[in-house]
Amino acid sequence: MSNSLIIGQYVPGQSLVHKLDPRTKITIIFFFVFIVFFANNLVSYTLLTVFALASMFISRVPIRFILKGLTPVWFLIVFTFILHLFVTKEGTLIFDLYIFEFYTGGVIQGFAISMRFFLLILMTSLLTLTTTPIEITDAIEDMLHPLKKVKFPVHELALMMSISLRFIPTLMQETEKISRAQASRGVDFKTGPIKERAKAVVPLLVPLFVSAFKRAEELAMAMEARGYQGGEGRTKLRELKIEKRDILIYVLFACVIAGLIYTRNY
């Protein structure tokens, strides 16, 4: 049971990618998402693919986890490819059978767009695979810090996220407990028509909500008793630190961007 309770998809590890500051990872992925759309020829695509695949191999995250992250979007990738195959009528005709008229342009376009998708998904899932949710929370809190000036509740938002992360497994355990208790009283969640099953969820949700509210109230009181008075004047135990390796990665990524700009005009 405890295995199914891991939040997100984090795969523990000690690789360079794991150890990078979460802000570095988020920044790089943010820019990667942009530059992927600048790739326009074989060389530039190869450059980005090499960068993405190298990150993947350095992270030492088993391929099956990455494939699992890709499953929901495989369809999209294949679909875009096929769509381009049919729609784009450029280049030379390479295949002609009834309505199936495929041009080289279609193949190239379809391939390029699918590749973009693939790279985007690969990089973003690499972020969640190598960074714990709490690290991401800390990074977001830190990166949104300037928004405090316009009264955006950055600290509160981060606290909310971290408390949710803390309580998701607890509430999941509780859901399981309640559903067992209700099942032992004859409530059937698993079989029967959808309408019946939906009805069976009510005796699950009601006690869950009641207990969640009670928890929230008690937690608020405990936090206050422990001296919580908002983000002002707080210090932090978890610390984010830019190390040499982060700088190295930034430099490397800058080179990739420069390389991309250069190879675009090939």
Place this chain on the structure above:
Amino acid sequence: MGKKLIEFRNVSFRYGDEQPWVLKNCSFDIYEKEWLAIIGHNGSGKSTIAKLMNGLLFPQEGEIIIDGQQVNEESIWSIRKDVGMVFQNPDNQFVGTTVQDDVAFGMENRGIPREEMITRISETLSAVGMQDYLLTEPHRLSGGQKQRVAIASVLAISPQVLILDEATAMLDPKGRTEIMQTVNNVQEKNELSLITITHDLQEVVQADRVIVMNDGEIWDEAIPRDIFSKKDDLREIGLDVPFVAILADELKANGISITKEPLNHEELLEDLWTLHLKT
């Protein structure tokens, strides 16, 4: 007895204007370094007293003075530095995503520098025997382990008073004894005042002093031995009496003279085996 640390002066409290009084004109003192147990039936106002000591609630009448400061809106933040509190449900007071984050929470609130937090975390976690669980998430801990972490979190802010509001109620007898042992060690080492609110007689017997609450009033205030000599009265207000005390009563009723009210089996045994020497 040491210096007065907490004073309740004619404190009355109710949760709302329309609601009945939960505490009625309560006055008592708590001294430095003492262990005070508060007992009483469900709803007699014990938890309310605890929350008043921490400024989570304010009395409508009377005043509460903690270490020379009156509890009010301005003083609560400095009072909460002195008064640490552990609640009954270990799950609903665990704020951090890991053990070390949770112990840090109270210190972060007080702006304690990071380096000091790290040393205090390892100190307090060793004090409660949880030093090997620094990075463990709460849902992988048992109730007793979570309660130990809660105690460590409170100790980390080095309070002068530690309030345990039925903090051991969810534990098995072994876990309960272990935690009380831990708390007792820490109390003696750090010279804290300890206030335990409990239904566990074993805990009450070990305390220096006992306050018995009944319907929002202080029914009695004495050392454990004197409290448990009033067995019939205690039963009348819905409280339990330790088994040895009942046994001693039965023995007395059967003509065996017992010199003092025994608090545990050893004391009763002592009395019984010396009985023949005296007769």
